[in-house]
Amino acid sequence: MKTEIIESTAGQIAAELARRGLAPTLPVVLTVGMSDELIPGRLASRLRVAAEGLSDEAIDKLIDEARAEVCPSEK
Numbered sequence: 001m002k003t004e005i006i007e008s009t010a011g012q013i014a015a016e017l018a019r020r021g022l023a024p025t026l027p028v029v030l031t032v033g034m035s036d037e038l039i040p041g042r043l044a045s046r047l048r049v050a051a052e053g054l055s056d057e058a059i060d061k062l063i064d065e066a067r068a069e070v071c072p073s074e075k
């Protein structure tokens with residue numbers, strides 16, 4: 001099973017899934033999150049990461065390594 005993150009509005013999610021060719025009867029899992037709540041956490045995290053001297057490339061590499069550990073079949 002492939003996991004994909006789609007950012008959309010509540011009113012547009014059905015259209016977005018249809019645009020991707022997903023049948024209306026196909027089961028999907030939807031996680032609802034408010035992006036405004038995430039922004040302060042992301043900013044605080046980014047400040048800590050920058051303080052450690054990590055580049056965006058280094059962060060991407062760490063994320064890819066962690067993802068490979070959790071989902072080795074999705075390499």
